[in-house]
Amino acid sequence: MTQVTQRLPFGEGFASDAPDEGTVDAVVIGGGAAGLNGALILARSRRSVVVIDSGSPRNAPAEAVHGFIVFDGTPPAEILRRGREQVRQYGGRVVQGEVVSAEPAVPAADGDLRFTVTLADGRSITARRILVATGLTDVLPDVPGLAQHWGHSVVHCPYCHGWEVRDEPIGVLATGPASVGHALLFRQLTEDLTYFTHGTDLDEDSRARFAARGIRVVDTPVAEVVDDEDGALAGVRLADGQVVPRRVLAVGPQMQARTRGLEGLGLPVRDLPNPNVGRGFVSGLAGITEVPGVWVAGNATDPAAQVGASAAAGALAGADINKMLAIADADAALQGTAEVSVG
Secondary structure, three states: OEEEOOOOOOOOOOOOOOOOOOEEEEEEEOOOHHHHHHHHHHHHOOOOEEEEEOOOOOOOOOOOEOOOOOOOOEOHHHHHHHHHHHHHHOOOEEEEOOEEEEEEOOOOOOOOOOEEEEEOOOOEEEEEEEEEOOOEEEEEOOOOOOHHHEOOOEEOOHHHHOHHHOOOOEEEEOOOOHHHHHHHHHHOOOOOEEEEOOOOOOOHHHHHHHHHOOOEEEOOOEEEEEEOOOOOEEEEEEOOOOEEEOOEEEEOOEEEEOOOOOHHHOOOEEEOOOOOOEEEEOOOHHHEOOOOOEEEOHHHOOOOOOHHHHHHHHHHHHHHHHHHHHHHHHHHHHHHHHHHHHO
16 A cells, blocks of 8 residues: 655745743644644634644645635645634744654643643643644555556545546546445546456446446456556556556545554544545544543544535634633632632
């Protein structure tokens, strides 16, 4: 299997802030839509918040974000640039860095929670609460030539990329049971669809449905992706040497939550519903987890969430964090009043 990630350079508009000194209200690990929207809600609530951004967004290869009202057609880098700018507008900070550890620390004197987040360059930040918004990594089938077209001629989401590839000769490279539904969705976009089983099972009922919808089924395994003389995707070569012309391939990758460096938080991880989907963090309403003081939002817990849904999840988590901090602040104030009265 081939992991597909892309690191973006930190250039203009992506400068790194210095972390706040002392204890901050919240550290957001991950600078994508979920993390930035969570940070925006917290910053607008006058909370001190630091976003740690590794600079490797999942959607970096894509030319534009689609299916997100108002932002439809906007390049992913532009959305992130605006998001960072808006977080900073309210006093939040965005720090370039890779988190190597995040773990509980000794609570404050009043019993409020504390966490220590350490970066690869040795810097550390103490926070009262943590929002994990690290996203996920797409893991593609290990087919030569496939990964280099990821996000362009090799796509996965009919809602993110479907309109852009409409009416093209499309191939669905099966990775598991979920690929059957994948094919039916892409059939809505083209009359010319071929389903490559590629070693996966395809039951007779699905074959009958495909036949009824005019979807060609190829059971011979795919050996490699073939390019034309200009480097564009031209088709796939099968194990028997036959080349099937295609301009687009749809693939359902395994989706693995980015968990590196977060082991110390003890967040539970679950297998996601379909066997070819992967693993993600467990979370509940508003991103709450069973680990006190830690929330999760976006693709790290919901792999199907597009940019808009991830941003909304981040906003809900940010609001919940602010609510819990407000309760903790009131508890601390009450405790201080009681101690003064006793004294």
